[in-house]
Amino acid sequence: MELAPSAHEDTTTRGWLLDVAPAPDLVPETDHRRPLNAAGVLDDAVRGGAGRRCLVTDSGTWSHDDLLARANQVAGALVRRWGLRPGNRVLLHGPNTPWYAACYLGVLRAGGVVVPVPWGVRAREVAPIAELTEVDLVVADARYAADLAELAQRVDVLLFGAEPTEFGREVDAGPAVFAPVRTSADDVAVVDFTSGSTGAPKCAMHLHRDLVFAALNHHRMLDLAPDDLVASNGSIAFGYLLGALVLAPLTRGAAALFVEDDDFDAFFDAAHRHRATVFASTPGLYRRGLRTGAPVPPGLRIALSGGEKLDQGTRDGWLEATGAPLVDHLGTTELMAPVIGTPRGAAHRRDTLGRAMPGFRVRVLDDEGHEVPVGRPGRLAVRGASGCLYVKDPVAQAEGVRDGWTHTGDRATLDADGHVVVHGRGRDLVMVDGINVATTEVETVLRALPAVADVAVVGVPDACGVTALVAFVTPTGVDRGLVGLVREHARRELAQYKQPRVVRVLxxxxxxxxxxxxxxxxxxxxxxxxxxxxxxxSL
Structure with a gap:
């Protein structure tokens, strides 16, 4: 892989960028190579109010000025001591902390390319990501040093954390001023990873302008104001939460609540104590909150869901329980920016995901790539402000992008007004007795049972090669005959071929x-x- 060393040299992404051009409503300029460093959103936030709160944790609060100063010190230390050059790739590992955010923005300000991995990634998973992206340097939370021991034999591993480290001392000693390196809108800024179908990682490049698009479209859905506090239990290593929890708040002078533990109960407790006004998470967190009656901040005004399909029952239940609307959106690792959703204030059609967000167009295609009639299900394809570009994976690139359209892997229906209904990903459809069954439909039905906190359904072949549905359920409280309750509920609500043959409690x-x-x-x-x-x- 060849990443852009500066704004003045050509890149291997050039042909792709000409095919997937920025949407004019987001990028009025026609010159894609105009100067742009996405970390500049931090400078804009400071100009809007340096002393306002920016990053909130149980240990303390950083202002916008604090974050800018630390990001500048990180950038200066990386350039001065470790020779970071524009285009160098820096693997960043750790949980959501102010230090992690400062290092993320510091690498960008120095013209580097961030390869972020979250706290959930283990040692065996880090190595192939580092190898695929050819990282030049690793910056990590000291608590994860053991996971990086093997990698440290090949590249420098710089550690930060509560205890003094060589990297931390170098950062502390540096000036709090650093002029961002002059990168262009179409220089690579981030290389994000996703798990491939074989279990091996796939990595997708994101450009500086992609990060700005992500901030803009997240703000369009959340309508952030300077007094907002956005909270999430997920890692900002993922594009969805980088946009919703960091970039979008920075563009509006708002703040983010960092919770290091992804535990649902710990998140709700922290969000309530700090009086968060906006949530951004996955459907599982909202289902857990509804089932357990978790405390919700009294000033919560909106919650954003992404990453998985959100069922209408959870959406309705959340609004009834909290008074805050729960809005859904589609954004993929490959595209980063939200591409389908409902901007704040726009009318949302019930039982749909929303419409194409500003800067994007959507199509629903058949297996041959032809558009299907309105109302007929097919494969979802999108095109617009950002596009898909895999690292060293021409097969995935050819399958994922065709004629400039990114194929998301979702099955969907498009109505006459452009509203999108997502039925699930390809793996969510299984063939049972010659009939297609959407496992997401079975999950929705089983999740309606009050004794079930959450559920996942998979289909696997039995000894005769016949697909058997297996339901994994988690109990709301004590598991008292839950398997029997689930079976009885399934018999009442589902056709026989949709009923799980195996039910397991986890x-x-x-x-x-x-x-x-x-x-x-x-x-x-x-x-x-x-x-x-x-x-x-059956079991």
């Missing part, structure tokens, strides 16, 4: 590093469970 659903339900791990358990079935039995 304390909590396994989740991957992106905080999504780990269907691959569940499928392994499901195969073992189905293997124990008699020819016609």
């Amino acid at each position: 304390d909590r659903l396994p989740r991957n590093a992106r905080n999504k339900v780990d269907h691959r791990a569940l499928a392994e358990v499901a195969r073992a469970a189905v293997g124990a079935l008699s020819f016609s039995g």
